Amino acid sequence: MADQSTFAEHAEPFMGQLYTAALRMTRNPADAEDLLQETFLRAYRGFGGFEEGSNLKAWLYRILTNTYINQYRAKQRRPDETDLGEQEDLFLFRNLGGLEAARASRSAEDELMDFFTDAEVRQAVDDLPVNFRIPVLLADVDGFSYKEIAEMLDIPIGTVMSRLHRGRKALQKGLYDYASARGLAGSRPEHST
Amino acid sequence: MTMQDDQPPGHDDAGHSDASHDHAYPLAGECTEVVRDLYLFLDDELDDQRRSLILGHIEACSPCLEAFDFEVELKQVVAARVAEECPAELRDRIMDMLRGALPPEDRA
Numbered sequence: 001m002a003d004q005s006t007f008a009e010h011a012e013p014f015m016g017q018l019y020t021a022a023l024r025m026t027r028n029p030a031d032a033e034d035l036l037q038e039t040f041l042r043a044y045r046g047f048g049g050f051e052e053g054s055n056l057k058a059w060l061y062r063i064l065t066n067t068y069i070n071q072y073r074a075k076q077r078r079p080d081e082t083d084l085g086e087q088e089d090l091f092l093f094r095n096l097g098g099l100e101a102a103r104a105s106r107s108a109e110d111e112l113m114d115f116f117t118d119a120e121v122r123q124a125v126d127d128l129p130v131n132f133r134i135p136v137l138l139a140d141v142d143g144f145s146y147k148e149i150a151e152m153l154d155i156p157i158g159t160v161m162s163r164l165h166r167g168r169k170a171l172q173k174g175l176y177d178y179a180s181a182r183g184l185a186g187s188r189p190e191h192s193t
Numbered sequence: 194m195t196m197q198d199d200q201p202p203g204h205d206d207a208g209h210s211d212a213s214h215d216h217a218y219p220l221a222g223e224c225t226e227v228v229r230d231l232y233l234f235l236d237d238e239l240d241d242q243r244r245s246l247i248l249g250h251i252e253a254c255s256p257c258l259e260a261f262d263f264e265v266e267l268k269q270v271v272a273a274r275v276a277e278e279c280p281a282e283l284r285d286r287i288m289d290m291l292r293g294a295l296p297p298e299d300r301a
Contacts, residue, residue, distance in 0.1 A: 007291060008288055008291040008292055011291075012284075012288060015279050015284055015287065016276075016278065016279045017276075018279075019277065019278075019279035019280075019283070020275060020276050020277050020279075023277055024275055029280075033280075033283050036279075036283065036287065037283075037286070037287055037290070040287050040290070040291060041290065044291055088218070089228055089229070089231075090228060090231075090260055090263075090264075092263075092267065093259075093260050093263040093264065093267075094218065112263070112266040112267060112270055113266070113269070113270050113273065115270075116270060116274060117274075118274045118275075120274075121270065121271055121274035121275055122274065122275055125271070125275055137275075139236060140268050140271050140272060141271065141272045141275055141276070145236070145237075145238065146236065146238055164232070164236075165232070168232065171271070172267075
């Protein structure tokens with residue numbers, strides 16, 4: 001049994017990460033604020049049931065994710081079954097011609113980090129259908145294991161893996177399209193020296 | 194649609210003994226399996242045996258190593274670029290709510 005009076009102190013350090021996750025789930029700041037507030041309220045009320053010593057971050061994310069999905073489902077008229085299309089493996093790597101080409105298109109010391117803007121990466125994530133966006137966020141931004149994601153979303157690990165696989169490829173395609181729109185990625189480079 | 198649609202002509206070199214070789218797509222031989230497992234590796238979801246096999250491969254195969262490096266960096270880029278600061282006003286509001294602005298029945 002966790003002591004409810006200590007909840008605020010334990011949970012506060014995770015607020016920033018949870019805000020980012022809430023923002024990328026809801027895709028707008030007003031809804032993200034509501035979602036974060038609701039998440040902390042539910043977590044506070046349920047903190048007595050939190051097993052001390054277990055993973056508080058995962059527990060909070062589970063509440064965040066479930067709160068969002070329940071609200072989202074209530075608002076949705078039809079399920080989000082967007083077809084992502086099928087991208088090849090290493091889509092972005094191959095189409096940008098690898099790190100060196102990505103760097104060469106700017107300056108020699110530039111990293112891939114500087115290749116995309118905040119807005120482009122956020123938009124590319126936001127463009128993913130929710131069923132794919134959430135697993136990608138949980139894995140790539142928040143570093144959860146497949147098992148943890150499966151438990152949070154109450155889906156089998158195999159489903160987590162396939163959504164991650166397809167979601168990441170679609171994300172790469174989206175990033176590539178933004179880079180192309182800025183003229184930073186041209187035609188597919190030859191992959192030979 | 195097949196994966197071969199607009200690929201440069203591939204070669205049939207199935208191994209990776211020549212560390213200076215270039216990847217042709219679709220990939221051949223061990224590279225295929227290594228790239229297939231790339232994200233399992235990066236996500237730390239492989240058993241030790243498979244993990245060390247992949248480590249051995251990317252040490253010897255520079256195109257695979259380059260692909261791995263790219264994906265590692267990309268993962269870092271995504272995580273860093275989406276991170277946003279929680280507005281101080283929201284943080285304060287939530288902390289105030291938790292620290293006593295709750296209705297009495299919610300207090301410990």
